[in-house]
């Protein structure tokens with residue numbers, strides 16, 4: 001079996017100035033290993049949205065990215081409050097983001113829909129009071 | 141039209157030149173909501189916004205737009221400038237409102 005490269009990132013809570021650093025790092029690593037710009041863009045968009053959600057809605061967390069010749073898998077795990085109604089959260093425009101976050105340009109309620117749109121597989125496991133783990137796959 | 145061509149017209153202030161003046165601009169996108177821009181701005185577009193914070197640069201990089209135009213005299217904050225420099229993102233500015241700024245780019249692309 002071909003090598004799988006695994007990258008891990010700790011995402012700190014409430015730090016909007018650092019939000020996006022993990023996604024940017026993944027983007028440049030994918031470029032180095034020769035992944036197509038179209039696939040890189042999908043991974044970058046989906047991961048950034050997930051990363052931002054961990055900063056805004058959860059207390060940070062951990063992102064693991066597995067790169068293989070066939071696919072890129074992102075696993076975003078947080079110990080935040082969980083998502084009470086996933087179907088509702090997935091709807092374009094649904095957001096519980098607070099006003100101070102909105103004033104930064106976030107909170108359009110398009111994050112989860114973007115993650116779905118730009119990945120080939122997406123799975124949300126969430127338990128109230130325990131946390132949320134979102135797994136996304138982009139096929140190469 | 142390339143980013144260099146757009147700068148060369150002299151109608152926008154150059155806040156940060158960016159590291160790829162040969163990058164093509166093939167479209168225009170206007171929106172301040174980051175997730176909307178993220179999901180819908182075509183790569184290689186000029187993104188016109190009034191949001192000049194560090195997250196603007198993150199979205200510009202990840203969505204792979206060709207340049208960011210801050211309209212309505214919106215100021216880029218310190219962290220935004222630093223990140224634009226680090227990431228090589230072209231950042232332009234104008235006093236014009238969003239629509240007029242976008243229209244100028246449109247006229248250059250299609251005029």
Ligand SMILES: Nc1ncnc2c1ncn2[C@@H]1O[C@H](COP(=O)(O)OP(=O)(O)O)[C@@H](O)[C@H]1O
Pocket residue numbers: 049053054056057058078080081082083089090094095096097106107108109110111112113132175
């Ligand atoms: N990791 C998470 N933990 C808890 N809630 C979340 C998480 N991600 C998303 N949510 C919930 O789902 C909603 C929709 O998310 P999203 O589509 O990214 O929109 P936005 O982040 O703009 O609010 C959020 O407002 C929030 O209530």
Ligand SMILES: [Mg+2]
Pocket residue numbers: 049052053107109110111112175
């Ligand atoms: Mg979101």
